[in-house]
Every structure is written in C-alpha cells, then in structure tokens.
Amino acid sequence: MTVTTRAAAVQLSVGHAPADAIALALSLIERAADEGAGLVVLPEIFAAPFVQPEPDPDYFAYAEKLDGPSNAMAAEVSKRRGITVVSSIFEEREVAGVYANTACTFSNGELVQVYRKSHLPFSNGFPEKFYFRPGDEAPSAVDTTAGRVGTIICYERHFPELGRAVALDGGTVLAVPVACASAPMKDVFQLELRAQAVANGLYVVCANRSGLEVAKDYFGTSAVYGPSGEILAQVDDGDGIAIADIDGDLVARTRRTRPFLRDRRPELYTSLAR
Template sequence: MTFKAAAIQMCSGVDPRKNAETMVRLAREAAAQGATYIQTPEMTGALQRDRAALRAILKDEANDLIAAAAAQLAGELGVYLHVGSTPIALADGKIANRGLLFGPNGQKICDYDKIHMFDVDLDNGESWRESAAYQPGSIARLAELDFGKLGFSICYDVRFPELFRQQAVAGAEIMSVPAAFTRQTGEAHWEILLRARAIENGLFVIAAAQGGTHEDGRETFGHSMIVDPWGRVLASAGPTGEAVVLADIDVAAVHAARAKIPNLKNARSFVLDEVAPTGKGGVAA
C-alpha cells in the first residue's frame, strides 16, 4: 500500500497555545498536499528548560491543549495525526514525554511514553538530565494501521537499536522518530542514526524534528527527514524554522528490502565468551 507521509518541523516555544496554533496550521498544509499520516516533533507543546515554569503550564492528558487540538484536527481532516510528543503532567509531580496518535475519526489510537532518558554531559559544558523531571516509559508500542504497522520511539530512543529491532521483528514497517535533537549531537549523529535504523531493520523511518533557536535558549538541529528501507533519504528539511517534509511511502519496499537482505530472519542467538590472559603469551582455554 502507498500513502503520503508528512514530517512537520517546528521551533516550539514556551506557550502551548501558540505551539498548538503552529501545529494546526502546518498539519493543514500537509493534509492539503495529500498527507494522510502527519507527524509532529518531540515536545510539540512546549520547550521550556525552567522546570518550575514548565510544570506551571502543564495539564494532564485529558485537559491538554495539544491533545485536544490534535484529536479535533485529525477528525476534521480525516488523517492520522501523530503528536510526536508533548509534556504531560502526571499525578506524582513527574512529567511524561508522551507521543499521541489520533485516527481519522478523531479518536486516540494509542500513546507512547519515551523510554530512554537523555542524561548526558556533552562538550562545551552542555549537560542534560531528563530523568530529573520526566518519568521514563516502560512499554514499547506497535500500532497496526490501515497503511501498515507503525512503531514508536522518541529522540534519544534512536540510540538504542534493540528497541527498533524488537518492533521490526514484531512486524513494524515504519518507525517514528520525532525529536528535539541538540544542535551538537545532531551535527554529529542525526542522519547517520536514522539511516542506520532504517537499513538494519529494513523499514521506513519518519522523523519530525524541532529546528532552530528556541525561546528558552536551546538550539535544536532540525533536518526533519523521511528515510526508506534501503537507507535513502527521500525528503528532508533545513536546519532551522518551520517546514513540511513529504514523501510517498510504498510499504512493499519494506518487504522487498527484507527479501534482499533477510537479516531479521538470519539473526542467531549466541553466547559471549570473555577470555582473559593466563600469563605471558597465553590465554585461558
């Protein structure tokens, strides 16, 4: 089956209402160009480094502005609208980095909470501790839709290939990678990671990204893109600003790639045997 997918690039600020307006405007643009699956980036609703200020504007999912706007718009346009993620208030004071998929009838199909927390220390003093505010998810999600099987990840998840492999083995034909990659890590790794995940699993990767300098001062890498199962970049955006990235997705290409290189079937279990030197010139038997 062939369908048109869209990855929306945004530069979300600290005001969820303004971000919702941007999401709606760009989703309408994507639908007008024929997209039936539309993905927004990680943290569509707000990018706010001040955690106290972030908590002050958050709602639970039932009262979240982004979730409500996406549900209404998906039903109006008759499309699959995938909020790549948005911050959702949890009862224990933590925050969920939650993706939400709405169907053409406006009903929520499923959600996905980001599993891997971005706790890193980069060059030039850039440091992030996502786990200090966010509650990691523990459930991988695979949705069987009328155009194919869609797997879920968010941003830092892309560095954990086992998440992608398990979903591919379970039948995923398309993986979503909405993100707010930092400029520093994006310049080094963004495209190569997306292409690697597509190649090693023989599937499409759709990655809507944040791009630009945000109101809270952070810089994100942009370059939203769609990659095919052979690792070819079908479409991509620039480093900053809003964009709608479109590509035709032919799910038959997944099965063709996996027939050529059936590594999912050819994988074997093995035992890791660690050896240590027993002395000069020898190793343990």
C-alpha cells in the same frame, strides 16, 4: 495490510507560546494533508519549550493531561482529515507529581497508542530524569490509516534495540519525535536514523524543532528516510514539512532482499539483556 500513502515530518521553529505552537502545528498538518499525507509526525513536546541544561521547577507548568490542548488538536484534525497524527506532550500523569515524556498516535481521530519515553538522558544539557518518569513498556507497532506504525522518542534513537522491537512487531514506519540541538551530533543524528531504516527495513519519519531557544540551538533537519536509508525529503531550517511517499510493498521487498529479520539468532543474544 499493505498501505501506500505519504508521510510528513512537521518542523516547528522555537519561541512560540503553547497556544500559538498548537495553531502553527495545525496549519502545517493541514498543509501536509492537502498534499496527500496519511501520516504526520510532530516534534517532541511540540507545544512547549524543551528542557534547558539546568533543572527548572517552573517547567512543570507546561505539563498537560492526555486529553489536553495538544492532543485535542491532534485528535480533531486526525478525525476530520482521516489521517494518522503522532503527537508528543509533557504528560501530567494520574498520580500527583508524576510526569512523562509521551507520544500519542491518533488514527482517524482514535487514540490507538500511548508510548512513554523509556530511556531518559541526564547528560549533555538534557536533564530529563529530573522531569519525567521513564515508561515501562517497550516500543511496539500499531495498525493505523497509514499502515503499521511504531514510535520511539529522540534519545532512544541511540538504542538500536528499540527500532528493532518496532520492526519485529510488524512495523513498517518508525516515527521519531525529537528535540535535537547538539550541533556536533548532527551528522551522527542522521547516521543513526538511516541505520534504523536499513537495519529494520522500514521508513523513518523524524520531526525536530528549529532555532535558538535560550541555550539550545535546534538544528531542524526533519526528514523522511526510506527503507534503504535514503533521505526522501528534508526540511533544513524554520517551519515546514518534509513529505514523501511510503510504500508498504517496498518494505516487504526490502525485507526479502535484505533479510536481516529472518537471519537473526536471538538465542545468541541473551547477554544483551544484562
């Protein structure tokens, strides 16, 4: 299905209580929908502070079930506005003591995909392995009101295989909720996202937070990237939305003129699975 719509990356400033962060996110989703967005992506674990360099058992208080307040808001506005919303939560799983870093895609109010972050850092001030159990499923694409969308989460942008998995599953948009705060990595951050777009011939919608949160200074730079790696829209600092048109036909044309998916030789890559 070819879809032409608009995509928006929501950027949130830090320092809000969860209920206030959810209300702020809702107001920005509404603004994006008013401007024609059919797809809205929220930052990684958008309603809570993100993990700090030292493991903190008290952080588990921010966990919520899949039907908790963050996703309840995303589902409601998705249905009411007839759009797709990619939410992100600190998920409390069914088994006591098990948690995940989870992205949920709502299309017209329906939960159409749950993706649990499968690659977790324990470095550079992000001890995520202390809090989250890694997901066991590869990223994939799912049909939504905004076309075929797949999600990877933050640290996973370092792994080219994950965006490629979404593209091979027919994805035309890669949603990337992030919590990125390492200033020396800012240029690499954008390089990686642009590379994902070019290598896979798809749109990339990346949503970050902004501002100083305890020991971490989040650099914002939420953006929508086109399938040639161009920056179509960007928010530098503070609260806001980066919004741009996405065109399924352009994805198809790009994949014909740069046929990287066609010219793959998977039989030569078996060593990559070691």
